[in-house]
Amino acid sequence: MKIKEKDFVITLKTFYGFxxxxxxxxxxxxYNGIKILNRAVQIRGNWDDVYFLNLHIRCAISILVxxxxxxINSERDLYNKAKKLNWDELFTYKRSIAVKGAVFSDIFKSTQYPMLLVKDAIVDVFRDKxxxxxxxxxxxxxxLIDLYIRNNQVVLSLNTSGAPLFQRGYRTEAGLAPLxxxxxxxxxxxxxxxxxxPFLDPFCGSGTLLVEAALLASGIPSNIERHYYAFKNLLNYDQDLWMSIYEKVNRNVSKLxxxxxxxxxxxxxxxxxxxxLRTFPFARxxxxxxxSFDSISNSETPYFVLTNPPYGERMGEEVEELYAxxxxWLKNKMTGTNFWMxxxxMNALKCIALKHSKKVKVFNGNIECSFRQYEMYSGSKKK
Known part of the structure; x- marks a missing residue:
């Protein structure tokens, strides 16, 4: 791909299940023409889309071009084909680099070795020229270069985000196990x-769900406080284009x-x-x-509850009683609530002793979790 091309494959990475x-x-x-992959989706677009998505997308970890x-048929093939790319048209030798990715191929004895080969190819292009x-x-x-190898097929991409997009820029304080x-x-x-x-998080911790809910409701992009993106280090970085996209955002929403x-x-x-919260105009x-969570009871307009209670992962933390x-609390005080957690x-979840209406396997970082819905109907559920 030439860096000035106006239409190319954009891959948006996310966590399993999302x-x-x-x-x-x-x-x-x-956006249309969306292709769903494992832990990722793909579209076609241009550099306007790359800038726009890095700012506006909430559910992606990174944006790859x-x-x-x-x-390839051998290790040497990878080096030779990577070296044919015009890396010096993308960035200068004054920029620091890294190659990361995923390898699923019997060609390589070590899954880290392909990263070294691509790194060597890039370095040799600059050294030779x-x-x-x-x-x-x-x-x-x-x-940041992304390398993906499955069997004989190789895909090389630019990670235009750099640091993962969950590094929003607004978190100044964190709990022991932030979402x-x-x-x-x-x-x-x-x-x-x-x-x-009305949205309620009864175990709000350091407030991640509250901030993301407020950003979603207000229409303010989740990455509005983030200032670093790897695309700014590319030779084709267009500051005027970026600022035109950034300045279109209404950041002054004080009333949710x-x-x-x-x-x-x-x-x-x-x-x-x-x-x-204090960095945002809607903080107040x-x-x-x-x-305590059980100090809350449903009002005339039932709450929508979404929460991330303690998992009991830390030493000495007993949560079975808490989940019971x-x-x-849900049965006695929260009739009419749509409750998600x-x-x-899994053992503690059984202690809730209520039938969930939906259950989805998801991951909180590297931790496998269950995301469950409990609908607290008043009276019997209508069929």
Missing amino acids: EEVLSDELKELN ELSSFR YGQRPDVSVSKPEI NEVVAACLLRMSGWDRKT PCEIIGIDISDSMIIKTRRN DVKTNIN EIGT ISSN
Whole structure:
């Protein structure tokens, strides 16, 4: 691919289980021709789309631009074909690089070796042409190359996001086990929240679900506070185009279209939530209180509840009793509630002692979880 091409493959990576959610979000943003993959979706687009999606997409981890796709039969094939690409048309040797990705092929004895081969090919292109070479930075590269190999097929892409897009830029405080921001955005969309019904998180922690819910309801992009993107390090970076996209966003939404409430029994968590909210104009419109979850009961307009309670992952943390109390609270105080929760503790989930109406396998980072819906009907459920 030449960097000036106007139509190319764009791959948006996400977490397992959220591919359909990401596809639906793209449709909402008026994209079509969407191809659903494993932990990713693909579209065709241009650099306007790359800039727009890095800012606006909520449910993707990274935005990749495909550079080349080819077949190999040996390790040497990978080096030779990677070296044929005009890397110096993409960036200068003054930029630090890294090659990361996934390898599923018997051609290689080590899954890390292909990354080294591609890195060597890139370095040799610059050394041969300029007598200089880019430095390698595994932790904070300015240019991040994505390598995907399955059997004999290779795809090389540019990661235009750089650091994962769940690094939104708004989190200044975190709890012991914060919910990943992209996961939070995906759960909100998967739950079907209409962005109008009062929203409640009774275990709000440092406030990730509250912030993402408020951003979704207000229409403000989740990455509005993020300033670093790897595409800014490319030779074709168009600052005027980027600023035209960025400045179109209405960032001054102080009044939310619905009530958003977060409670937590920990005063330190509520303080962290308020600090994470304060960068946004709607901060005062999100209500936060230090209290126990069962201090809440449904009002005339039932709450939409989505929460991430403790999983019991930490040493000495007993949650079975807590989950039993959640079940009692739902039955006795939360009639009419649409209640969703995510947890990795399958034994504790049984203690809720209520029949879930929906169950989805998802991941919170690397932790396998179950995302469950409990519909608390008043009276018997109509058939």
